[in-house]
Amino acid sequence: MRRLWQVLGEYDALVEYIELTTRKFKTSFESQQELSFPDFLSSEAKKENICLNNLTLENYESFKYRYYLILPNSSFDRFLDDFIIDFHTLFDKMIPLPRHKTKLQSILDYLSGDSFAISLEDFSPTLYDYYRLIRNSLAHDNLKKEQDIAATFSSINIDSVHSRYPRLSAPHDLNNLTFDDFILCTANIKSIADKLTLSLESQIDWIDFSKRETKMFPKLKRFRCNVTRQTSYIRNIICGKYGIRLSDTCVDDILHSLSIE
Structure with missing residues (x-):
């Protein structure tokens, strides 16, 4: 749990720095009228001895927010692996991992069937699955399941999400992700990890x-x-x-x- 929070905290700072610099860059572009975005980008890149000529603002914005999701999801997957190991050590029991279930769903199903009280928000597992599928679509070429991503997005209880996180506009569909999606993804992962951990404490002999x-x-x-x-x-x-x-x-x-x- 501590490792997850440390890694996500460090990555949060890096992403916020990237977001700050790109917003500043966009503001600089919009404050001038002479150059198109590709020309402005090329001109600024040359000043820093970087060769960058062919990039549209729309494409960059679309992919940037998707790539933000890679590390939080991979870090959470590692947390789940550690959770399973710790659970075995603490309770002398193994959590089965059926192939037809995600790792998180396998853990939740096993714990709920073994009298562990887990108070997750109703949207949390589905929201996690949504961002996990987006992450997988980027990290693995053979997992570009846009129909599954769209179907999972449609099943999210967005009203419940906004009730829990009223300052965020996310979640958004795959083609309209924003910085808020990164914040929501990370917050949801931390919440699930925290509640999984707390569900064990009172049950440990x-x-x-x-x-x-x-x-x-x-x-x-x-x-x-x-x-x-x-x-x-x-x-x-x-x-x-x-x-x-x-x-x-x-x-x-x-x-x-x-x-x-």
Whole structure:
């Protein structure tokens, strides 16, 4: 979870910088009347020793917003892989991944069938699928499924999206994406990741987990005569690995279960 937020935060800053510079460039073009956009672009490119002559503003705007979606979706896919691994470690259970389902849908279906409470907005999975399909259409030539993208867009509850994110105009259809689509895609991914993570916390049997994963605490015996250090050590290990801060009572129960005091 922490890695996802860090990567998306760094990428957000880069995209915002690109968006700022392109908007400034567009403003500079519109403030002059002498040159067409291709000529203006070529002229400015030459000043920076860049060879750029053949690009229309319309084409660039269309593809720019699609390409913004690549890294957030690939980062979230990596988060889902990590989530599945962590789930197996924490609960000693494997989440099955049927070929006919997306990775996210497989996780959601399994968790809901195993008594995990996940409070996602009704539009979140479909919205994720929409931007995921756009990302796949760019990253993989054999996945240019424009009909599937259009059908998924049509199934999004846009009123619910706007109710949750009232300052954004997105989502837009494939041919009319804007910067708001990038913001919405990233916000939705973060929301899903956060709620998936929170759905696990109250269900973890830390005593059972600690007995199975004693190798996670290799230095615990060093502090055999110092309960305060043992408590701090266990809490820091769990917090560093999963972002969960255990209570003193929970850590005491772990220590007693491991017979280390």
